Amino acid sequence: MVSFICDTCQETVRKPKVESHCYKCRDCWVLSCVDCGKSFEGEEYAQHTSCISEAEKYQGKLYHQYNPKASKLSSNNGNVQMRWVDIVKMVASTSKDYKQNGTEKVLQGMMEYDNIPRKRKKFSNFVKNSLNVHSSEVLDEVWGLLETAWKKNKEEMDALKNKIKDKKEKCTAEETANGETDKNEKKASKKRRRTESEKKELESVKKPKNNDKPAKWKKNVRKMLQKKGSVTIKELQEIEEVKVKTLLVFLSKYDPKFKVKLGKHLCEIAIVSKKGTESSKGQGKKGWKKHIRAILKSKKTLTLPQLEDSLCKAGFNDISKGKILLFLSSLNSRLELNMKGKECFVEF
Numbered sequence: 001m002v003s004f005i006c007d008t009c010q011e012t013v014r015k016p017k018v019e020s021h022c023y024k025c026r027d028c029w030v031l032s033c034v035d036c037g038k039s040f041e042g043e044e045y046a047q048h049t050s051c052i053s054e055a056e057k058y059q060g061k062l063y064h065q066y067n068p069k070a071s072k073l074s075s076n077n078g079n080v081q082m083r084w085v086d087i088v089k090m091v092a093s094t095s096k097d098y099k100q101n102g103t104e105k106v107l108q109g110m111m112e113y114d115n116i117p118r119k120r121k122k123f124s125n126f127v128k129n130s131l132n133v134h135s136s137e138v139l140d141e142v143w144g145l146l147e148t149a150w151k152k153n154k155e156e157m158d159a160l161k162n163k164i165k166d167k168k169e170k171c172t173a174e175e176t177a178n179g180e181t182d183k184n185e186k187k188a189s190k191k192r193r194r195t196e197s198e199k200k201e202l203e204s205v206k207k208p209k210n211n212d213k214p215a216k217w218k219k220n221v222r223k224m225l226q227k228k229g230s231v232t233i234k235e236l237q238e239i240e241e242v243k244v245k246t247l248l249v250f251l252s253k254y255d256p257k258f259k260v261k262l263g264k265h266l267c268e269i270a271i272v273s274k275k276g277t278e279s280s281k282g283q284g285k286k287g288w289k290k291h292i293r294a295i296l297k298s299k300k301t302l303t304l305p306q307l308e309d310s311l312c313k314a315g316f317n318d319i320s321k322g323k324i325l326l327f328l329s330s331l332n333s334r335l336e337l338n339m340k341g342k343e344c345f346v347e348f
Contacts, residue, residue: 248325
């Protein structure tokens with residue numbers, strides 16, 4: 001049942017007891033609904049028969065999604081009750097020929113309520129208590145009018161439901177008939193797409209890349225070294241996404257010298273292009289790093305070709321130049337370059 005708040009004394013009052021409250025509170029003129037918060041002046045509150053629940057008020061759009069039980073109750077019981085209240089209003093407004101004198105007052109009085117029972121015993125008790133009507137003849141006439149109107153409405157609703165069911169059955173039959181044809185068409189279209197994609201893969205051939213033009217990252221590396229003088233390897237990598245190995249191979253063209261510090265021992269390695277190549281059977285790739293460390297500790301000055309020769313003599317002939325430079329950069333080392341007469345340093 002709808003309840004209101006008096007704006008003058010802030011007292012919550014149910015709809016049937018608003019008139020009695022007005023006798024107590026003489027300044028009561030504006031009433032606001034508890035659920036929806038709308039304000040009503042004078043006798044406008046009588047038209048406000050139904051309102052939203054607390055769940056709908058606080059949850060809003062998510063009410064039906066996350067409260068399936070509440071939505072079922074509102075769709076079944078709530079709609080039936082609203083239909084019953086609408087029928088009461090319709091009978092009170094349309095029917096005029098009454099056998100008893102008190103029937104019109106009873107029907108008009110019931111228009112203010114939205115919790116009118118739908119069963120005979122509860123209905124008679126409700127009218128006796130809320131409307132103060134005790135004559136059985138008036139109750140019988142009111143109930144007869146409402147019952148006939150309810151039956152007519154029910155028959156109309158059943159007819160509409162049967163029409164909707166027939167339409168749904170026809171639609172499902174058509175969908176099942178069309179569904180089989182759609183499946184066959186989808187399978188055929190998938191096969192066509194596969195054949196077309198296979199043809200495209202066979203026709204498409206990767207074009208060879210033109211390696212004649214120099215890469216842009218090399219120019220950027222040169223500019224950065226000439227400007228700053230001393231740079232870290234991370235700063236060079238930030239210019240372009242290039243591996244350390246490729247950077248070291250590129251920098252080996254500019255007469256570089258590696259200065260490696262192993263403990264207190266300092267060794268200088270000059271990277272010079274090797275003229276001759278020797279071939280010998282290798283004993284694998286394990287242990288070549290230990291071999292390089294031992295050579296660096298024993299000598300103070302060294303060249304890269306000498307390192308490669310010593311590795312080949314020891315049986316490590318499969319180690320490339322880039323791997324050796326990468327290993328030297330992992331040690332406590334520093335690379336000195338000569339860029340067009342200017343000394344540059346790369347720290348690792």
